[in-house]
Amino acid sequence: MSTQPQTRSDEQNRALLARLRPEHDNLKRAQIRAETEAERAAAEQERIEAEVLARYGTVDVDELQARIEAGWQRNSESVDAYQSNLERVRQAAARIDAEDRAIEAILKQPNVRIADLGRLLDERIGAVAAVVDEFAGAA
Structure with a gap:
């Protein structure tokens, strides 16, 4: 079954064209905007790819993702190492505080001799130096 084109008068065709023309013009403008946007996006993509290639040596998305991961x-x-080191510092500070309290307790005892005090201070300096050396070696 074949369909025959509808026969219209010239005036009917002009009227139909007049109704269709605004839609055609709108679609043409939309096409031009889309093409312009596509060109802008392609240029932007090229710029970004060139920047990524210069900075990272590749534009391969899988390789870049692997690098990010x-x-x-x-x-x-x-961060784990920092947390571990911070815990070691806390423990060292707690040891030093405990030693300070022990020395203070000894100093409060009657009949503390200067020699005992000197020995305690030497031990204290040695303990602090050991903590400093421990952390200096870890750095």
Whole structure:
């Protein structure tokens, strides 16, 4: 079954074209905007890819993602190490405080001799030096 085009008068065709023309013009403007945006986006993509290539040596998304994940892993390890070192500092500070309290208790006792005091201070200096050396070696 074939369909025959509808026959219209010239006036009917002009009227139909007059109704269709605004839609055609709108679609044409939308097409021009879309093409312009696509060109702008392509240029922006090229600029970004050139920047990424210059900075990271690749634009391969999987490789970049692997690098990012490796960086996250390194950051986590660094934070864990920092936390561990901070705990060691807390423990060392607690040891020093305990030693200070022990020395203060000894000093409050009657008949403390200067020689005993000198020995305690030497031990105290040695303990503090050991803590400093421990942390200096870890740095």
